[in-house]
Amino acid sequence: MKATFFITYVMVDGWAGVSLEILRIRAFVLYHLKNFFLVKTEKDREEAMDPGSICFYWSEPRIQLYFLLGLVYAAVTPLLLPFILVFFALGYVVYRHQIINVYHQRYESGAQFWPNVHLRIIVALIASQLLLLGLLSTKGLEEATPVLLVLPILTFWFHKYCTHRYKPAFVRNPLQEAMRKDTLEHAREPNFDLKSYLADSYLHPVFKSDDVDKFYVAEDPGAEEVIVATKRQSRRTTPVQSKYDGSDRLSVPDSIPER
Known part of the structure; x- marks a missing residue:
């Protein structure tokens, strides 16, 4: 039993932690103390x-740790894998219930942390593959080592492909949002300096240098805000059909009303 410590660790910290998460004993005791x-x-x-x-700052790294243990010990001691699978099965059921029915989400990051998670998963895969190469070389299977050298190379290539293909979606706005920004800027400020504005116009608000997203800029402090009507239909939060035709095409009225 080469993985006795980690099997015990997964059972005590993983299985028991998931059970305590669904029971919420700490929150139960604190509520009654505050209520009294x-x-x-x-x-x-x-x-x-x-x-x-x-x-997320402690639950997500713990999940990544169990994922790393499962990948590394899959080559050394596969007996650890059933305990890891049981933890992930319990964690999926419990955390899905807690996120949907219990917790109040205080912010929405737009999956900005996913590229970091993907990178750590790739690092765990490469570590597992290198460990497998070392294990086979010590077991007298040196002829299989050159064949398996292609695994870390393919994994790294897959990481570069995903970075090139999907990472721009995390740092750039969708085309519909970019068109909406252009329409609003053109209607409210016809003489706006476009080149200087494009420096960070289409970045996600998280990556902008300004703390507040500016909807209009006026040199005159007493200038009134201009309202521009745009057609935009939410596909996630609109319970019924919008009064517009649902087209993604944006339009600006001939006369812009002011208030």
Whole structure:
């Protein structure tokens, strides 16, 4: 049993951690303490019952650690794999329920952290492949080592392909949003300096240098804001058909009303 420690670690930290996540004993005890000592109004009760949001800063790295252990020990001690699979199965069911029905998501990052997760998964794959090469070379199978050398190369090539193909989607706005920005800027500021504005116009708000997304810029502090009507239909949050025809084409009215 070369992986006794990690099997015990997965059972104690992984399985027990998932069980405690679904029970939420800490939140249960804290709620009753706040309800007994601090709650005086309905607002205080609502704040005491707030479940908060999922802690990505410690739950996501722990999942990546188990993924790395599964890949590394798949070549050395495959007996660890069933325990890892049970953890991922339990974690999928529990965290899916918690995110949908319990936690209140306080922010939406637009999957900005996924490129980092992808990179760490690729690093774990390459580490597992190099470990497999070393293990086979020590077992007297040196003739298989040159054949398996292509695995890290193909994995690295796949990472470069994914970076070139999908990473721009995380740092650039969709074409519909870019067209909407152009329409608004042209209608509100016909004499705007386009070249200087394009420096960071189509970047995601997370990567912008300004803290606030500017909707209009006016030299006169007393100038009124111009309202521009655009056609845009939400495909995720609109419960019924929009009053517009659902076309993605943007249009600007001939006369722009001011208020």
